[in-house]
Amino acid sequence: MYNRSVRPFLTTRSLAPENQESPIHFLTKPIISYEYFYLRNHFNYPTLKEENFFFSIGGEVTQPQTFHLYDLLQMPKRKVLMLLECAGNKRSKFEPKVYGEQWEEGAISQGVWEGVSLKDLFQYTGLKAQAKEIVFEGYDFGEDKSKGKYLSYKRSLPLSKALHEDTIIAYKYNDQPISLKHGAPFRLIVPHWYGMASVKWVKSMDVVSYSFQGPYQTEDYVYYPYEDSDIDAYPVTTINVNSIIKAPLNFSILKKGEHTIKGIAWTGMGNVRKVELSLDHGQTWMEAKIEQEIKSHYSWVSWTFLWEFHKPGEYTLLCRAIDSHNRAQPMEAFWNRKGYGYNRISEIKVKIEG
Amino acid sequence: MYNRSVRPFLTTRSLAPENQESPIHFLTKPIISYEYFYLRNHFNYPTLKEENFFFSIGGEVTQPQTFHLYDLLQMPKRKVLMLLECAGNKRSKFEPKVYGEQWEEGAISQGVWEGVSLKDLFQYTGLKAQAKEIVFEGYDFGEDKSKGKYLSYKRSLPLSKALHEDTIIAYKYNDQPISLKHGAPFRLIVPHWYGMASVKWVKSMDVVSYSFQGPYQTEDYVYYPYEDSDIDAYPVTTINVNSIIKAPLNFSILKKGEHTIKGIAWTGMGNVRKVELSLDHGQTWMEAKIEQEIKSHYSWVSWTFLWEFHKPGEYTLLCRAIDSHNRAQPMEAFWNRKGYGYNRISEIKVKIEG
Incomplete structure (x- = not known):
């Protein structure tokens, strides 16, 4: 009862879905523990079942396959200290003000992600010549309130980015299994891009021969320079300095x-x-x-x-x-x-x- | 590890001393539990020792006395649902901007305080005719960084306010002993005034025949209407609508x-x-x-x-x-x-x- 210990907490922006900022000003270590890692979700958390410990690779590959966590543990490891930053970090500072989650400065965190490079993983399935992008789908789904639609979270990466040696399918964070809230058991980790690219709870990777047009890369996560027009819009990718x-x-x-x-x-x-x-x-x-x-x-x-x-x-x-x-x-x-x-x-x- | 539960947290404004906001937008019950009650401190937390379970009453009384928690438990109880609001709540909204803790809307919380009315307590000591104010001192002390001085927290109440039946020396909050962070074992609870009046960790009550001039009521917690002058200044007391x-x-x-x-x-x-x-x-x-x-x-x-x-x-x-x-x-x-x-x-x- 007589607890004198003082510590910061995540700062709540919304609870359904859960969006919480890291108390970044009050953290002193270069590696952020789970409890202080920012949370940015599009839907409620998925329930973790046996099937989540598998993901499938299909589409334009020579050998479609399903991988279990145990399969990944047998493959060459890649371990990287990497920051993730939400593309909306600091949104509250725009003038004129912009609608959406009012992030201050804490939608950023970093730590050590460990898993398998996609470039190694795709050795097992091969890639057909027409392969252009990989579409990653998460186990998270639900009603996107701003769209009034039921959706799952899906985004694609161009092959060149996906096959960078530090683009990994991670299963550990800071030497521990990834926690549910941060994408257990498998989270895509994409270096240098804003966090929306690092798809959580990966369910499938679908190799396609075209430009994928999902709402999380053609409606949201797009820079629209004008209030009343969509001209000159272009997708959000690389983290700004x-x-x-x-x-x-x-x-x-x-x-x-x-x-x-x-x-x-x-x-x-x-x-x-x-x-x-x-x-x-x-x-x-x-x-x-x-x-x-x-x-x-x-x-x-x-x-x-x-x-x-x-x-x-x-x-x-x-x-x-x-x-x-x-x-x-x-x-x-x-x-x-x-x-x-x-x-x-x-x-x-x-x-x-x- | 696979924790899906979602809850808000306090929002950190500073850690030394600890200042944290209640996540008021995300709370639905009319009574706020300790973990969500805002924290506003001037110093680090005092260490709770045996001596803290006593406070003394002296000065312009007929019978100076020391009271133990057990003494108070024998006296008539007063139980009130009361909100406390920091005088600086919403400070971040001022235009032009104002220096100091940048509270948003959560420096307010409420719950059920239980203790003894000062009016009943002072029956035991009596009051001399010249009594004008009661000075309350807390066990908290240290360097006040904005003043560059070592101080303890002290504030006075005029007799009329102190002897209102709902001004109590509380020892319980929501039917539990008050937690250390909120003033254990004794917290003064002053109805209708901003929170700075509700002195935590009460150590002594000194009845005086004059107007007390401590820095927490003559420097801080004073309305200064002008940037460059102290004219027309007056003390912060009653909570605004x-x-x-x-x-x-x-x-x-x-x-x-x-x-x-x-x-x-x-x-x-x-x-x-x-x-x-x-x-x-x-x-x-x-x-x-x-x-x-x-x-x-x-x-x-x-x-x-x-x-x-x-x-x-x-x-x-x-x-x-x-x-x-x-x-x-x-x-x-x-x-x-x-x-x-x-x-x-x-x-x-x-x-x-x-």
Whole structure:
């Protein structure tokens, strides 16, 4: 009863389906445990039955097959530290405001996924010459309230992405079987793409010779640059270069003196090359110190910056990450009607008192 | 491991000291259990020792005394369903933005507090004629980071408020001993005032003949109407008339047709007399149906309103509560520098799809 222990929790955005943010500002380790990994669902959780421990591969393959968890455990392993970020992360920051789940900064988490590269897996089935995409279907289904339709969750990957050596069908997370809420027993893990590509509860992989047109890649997870028209729309894929300032917290009140500014930065193309901070609204930029705790192409980096606040007053801190492809966080967000890929320069305000 | 249960959590605002919001939008019962009761602290939690089970009464009394929990259990009981709301609740909504903990709508919770009326308790000590205020000190102490000083938490109540029959020194919450995080073993419970008055971990009550000038009532918990000046400042006391819309969630996307709009409303003066909704930016108002689940002067009321959305488009819903003293939520928030008492008309936007 007399419990003094203090810990953060997931932040609830909705319960049916369950959508919860990671308390990312309050986590200090580079590997996030299940209990703090963000949850983003389209439907209620599926019930895990014996049949879920199988998935099938069919379509444009020379040898259609069904695989059991035990089969996968016999295959070569691939283990990668990888972040997943929801394409709607930071949606609440768009101006004008955008409808949908009002994610703040916590729809991102990372940890070690382990499984089999699809490139190895497809050795067992072969691929026909006309194979173009692989359609992944999850065991999750139900009414999609925003569409008023009963659906299952299905998305495709082009063959080139699917056969990247770090695109894996994972069965472990942080050396434990994947938990139900995160896709047990099999979750597709797609490096560098937003999280909607990493299909949970994988039921089947269907190799097709055409461009798959499911609603989760032709209606949702599409950038629509205009409010009233669908022209110039294009699909959401690669994670944008991005960052957050973890400390101090936005709108906090601090004492004069030295403060360590801390955060993380990440990208879906190459690596984070540089993180810069500005205290003069972007006129001049100073380089933060980057620490990559664990070597991985797919993880965020931590950064710190020591700053001494000499004078009381209100300060605006800007932070931008720049990746090895020279993509930098922009001064203006790319507004799009469904609110994906927000990566405007990160900003906090603090008040320094005497 | 295969846990499908879905539940909300507290939302973390800071961990040292611990400040966490109630997931109020996702709770349906009128009585909030400990695990969902908001947490608002000035310091780290005190360690509970044998001595904490005593508090002393001194100062301008005829008979100074120390009381043990067992003494209180022998006295007449007072049991009240009462809400507590942090004075900073909704602070994040102020425009221009205000520094400090960025509470959204969940720094409010309610349940059944049980203990002894101070009016009965002070029968045992008597009060001298010059008694003017009672200063309550908690066992919590430490560095107040915004002040750069070591302090304990102390606040006073004027005698008239302290001796109201529903101002109690509580030792139970929802029929259980109060948990450490909420003030065990003794918490002052002050009806109709914002939560800062309901001192936790009560250590002493000091009756004084003057106006107590502690920082938690002369620096913090003061309305400062101007950014650069302290003129016209006055202390935060009574809870403002207020409401929240619990469903639909802000910026949600809904299908055409009938939807039940739901929320709660409360006040620190009298009762909630009426809750009204507007779909035309405040030109016309329609009355919501109020349900008071449990009879209490100090609890919120639930309200519902059935509305049919005929046409796709974006809608703004406004909600205002009006109390029995004819206080209504205003169209403009009363801006104040430290961000207390926000009670502008509640607002959500929803998008209706065909």
